[in-house]
Amino acid sequence: MKILAAALLATLAGIAGTSAAFAVEPVPGSITYGGAQPRLEQAPAGSNFFHTFHLNGSEVHEIYKVNADRSVSIVSRSVSNSD
Numbered sequence: 785m786k787i788l789a790a791a792l793l794a795t796l797a798g799i800a801g802t803s804a805a806f807a808v809e810p811v812p813g814s815i816t817y818g819g820a821q822p823r824l825e826q827a828p829a830g831s832n833f834f835h836t837f838h839l840n841g842s843e844v845h846e847i848y849k850v851n852a853d854r855s856v857s858i859v860s861r862s863v864s865n866s867d
Contacts, residue, residue, distance in 0.1 A: 813837040813839050821855050822856055823854040824850050824856065830849070831849075831850045832850075832859070833847075834847055842863045843864050844862075847860040
């Protein structure tokens with residue numbers, strides 16, 4: 785079920801794109817927090833990957849997109865309680 789939900793989120797993230805109207809700002813724990821701009825040398829441009837971390841007692845799930853220049857952008861974030 786989690787795989788299906790992740791696939792659905794990836795599809796929705798692809799539809800939303802990275803338009804400024806849908807921009808997701810980094811938070812502490814995000815890969816791009818504090819202005820970091822990692823570059824992925826082997827990941828295909830346009831591919832998505834997931835990042836999960838904990839923030840203030842909540843579990844945070846982010847979806848990133850690999851841009852044409854190999855930098856990454858957050859396209860989606862969801863937060864759930866870790867209870």
